[in-house]
Structures are given as C-alpha cells and as structure tokens.
Amino acid sequence: MAERAAGKVTLKDVAERVGVSISAVSLALKDHPRIAEDTKRRVQLAVDELGYVGNIAGRALRGKRVGAIALIVPNTSSHVLTHTYFLHVLTGINEVAAANDLQVVLSTNADELHGEVAYDRVLRSGLVDGAVVTSAAVDDPGIAHLVRGGLPVVLLGRYPELPEADSVFIDDLDAAVTATEHLIVAHGRRRLAHLCGPQGHQSAIDRRDGFVQACEAHRIEPILVEGDYSEESGAAAADQLAELGVDGVFAANDEMAFGAMRELAAAGVRVPADLAVIGYDDFGLSRVTTPSITTVHVPAVELARSAAARLLKPVGITEATPVPAPPEPHLVLRQSCGC
Secondary structure, three states: OHHHHOOOOOHHHHHHHHOOOHHHHHHHHOOOOOOOHHHHHHHHHHHHHHOOOOOHHHHHHOOOOOOEEEEEEOOOOOOOOOOHHHHHHHHHHHHHHHHOOOEEEEEEOOOHHHOHHHHHHHHHHOOOOEEEEEOOOOOOHHHHHHHOOOOOEEEEOOOOOOOOOEEEOOOHHHHHHHHHHHHHHHOOOOOEEEEOOOOOOHHHHHHHHHHHHHHHHOOOOOEEEOOOOOHHHHHHHHHHHHHHOOOEEEEOOHHHHHHHHHHHHHOOOOOOOOOEEEEEEOOOHHHHOOOOOEEEEOOHHHHHHHHHHHHHOOOOOOOOOOOOOOOOOEEEOOOOOOO
16 A cells, blocks of 8 residues: 555556456557457556556656646636636746746546546646646545655645645635634624635635634624625625624625625615625735725735745756745735725
8 A cells, every 4th residue: 555655556556456468458548449348447447446647657767757737627617717716826837837948737627526537637648747736625535646646746725634745825714813803803893704615625614714713712603604706606695694684794705705795785785884894815806896805815826836836846847946935815905894
C-alpha cells in the first residue's frame, strides 16, 4: 500500500491483478479494438483499485518535462466556468505559467456525478507535468486519488481530510467572524442571518462556522438560510429573511447578497436602514450595485499565482522568479452595511 500511495504501481501489477499480459493491459488502456470489452472493464477496475497513473511517475524519474500544467475543475454543473472567481484563478495561473514557458491545460467535466473524469483525463494523458485543483467538493474521492497518484498537485482551497496535500488557502472562518462582528459591534445588529453557500464545499462550511462562532460569542441566536452561491438562491431567500425579521445578513458570497438585496428592495425593505448586508469575495459586482456591497475581499488572483508557483520546483523548474505569498482576506467597507 505504501508503494501504491507513492505512485509506484506498474503495468505489471495491473496485469497480475487482472490475469492478462502486460501488453494486453497497455492495449486495453488505449481502448484498442483487439481487446475485449470485458477485459477493458477489468483492467480499468484494477487501475482504479491500485491507483496506477500510467507513465507519469516514470517520466518524472527520467527527468523529462512536457512543458504544461493543468488546471482541474472537477465539474462545471454549478456555473463554475462562468463565475468571476474562475477568471481570477485562470489569470493567476496563466501569469505564472507564461513567465516560465508553460502551457495551461484545462480539464473539467460537465457532469457533476462524474467529476473524476477530469482527474483521470490528466493522470492518464501524460500531457502535463503537474496540476492545480480548484472548486472541488470536500468529499470528492478523486482528489485523494490524484494527490496520491504520483503527479505533482497543489490544491487551491482548504481540504482538512488531506493533510498531506500541498494546498493554498485563506482563513475563511476568521474572515467570516470579522464580517459578522462588524454587523454586531459597528452597527448594533442583533438578529442576524447567514446566507449559506453549498455545504459540500469547505469555503462555504468555514464561512458558515465563522458566522455561528461570532454570533455565539455575542450571545446571538444564529439563523442559517440555505443557498448555493448563485444570485438566484439569494433572491429566493429574500422572503424568508423578511419573514424572520432579521436586521443583518452575512452572505457567503456577493452574488447571493445582491440577489437578496434586489428582492428585498422590491418588497420595500431598505438596505441598510432596515437591513444591513455584508457579502464575500469582492470580485467586481459589489462595487457596482446600489447600494454598493460591503464585503470580504478574497485575493483570488494572488492565491492562484501562489498555487501555480508551488508546482514549479516539483515539475523541475528551479530558477523561477519568486511569487509573494497571497495576502489575507480583509473587510472592504461600502454602503450596504451602513458605513
């Protein structure tokens, strides 16, 4: 098991597991018509069980580089690629890649139930030297498979279940505490709700937990309202917020904050006079709304630069220009909270 975790599984291991020749395994992995479909299925099963990753590890040992890194987005079913966050991430990674003569390969999958395709495509292709992973769910089994598969990998985000993984992330929990306490201390709001992000993602979990921690520290009963990071989910929550009679909202991102504000305004609720609002991200939307949205600034471009830079040495680039560590998130005060 230790050898498999280190990426030392060979074609011979797979062949012995299936009970066929090494050449048959090689042909099966290439989907060759000479190999029966049942054999291909058994080979793929053995590959998955053993964690075989093709010739990637072997190529690394030989010191050969392809000259490309991958950005893996496991699935795009939740509008990931159209979200401004993704554009920031792609910008940061591309800057580091271009400065070091590397290409960037995007690997994703549109089907949320089969996001492992995005990982396998990278692991088995042999077309990249390393990978950055972003927007993956905390319980995504493909991440562990990728991290332990022999390819240099950096995770963009916090994954507490994979302490051995190289990762770049910000303290979302602490930032959420700061945002919530601003509503309480600076504006005297006492009936607070949190518009939650999708709870399968660690960023949403940490922002929720920071809100709850701040409320409990000030002896306020936290109110949690379900959302999914989309503007539509924020709008859908507006009626519930009004019925609950809250006077302060901390949303897990700016899109949800804006969606809620839009619907509340249509219902005659004044922001910030009746309801103070704070969002999260500061990717652009928060500056152009009316009122403008007080929010937590997330240094997404800098985080992506840092993640890409941490791949350089593992893929054999030792003379790269150093990339500064990303700054911590901070609260940007605007109109929606009353500042």
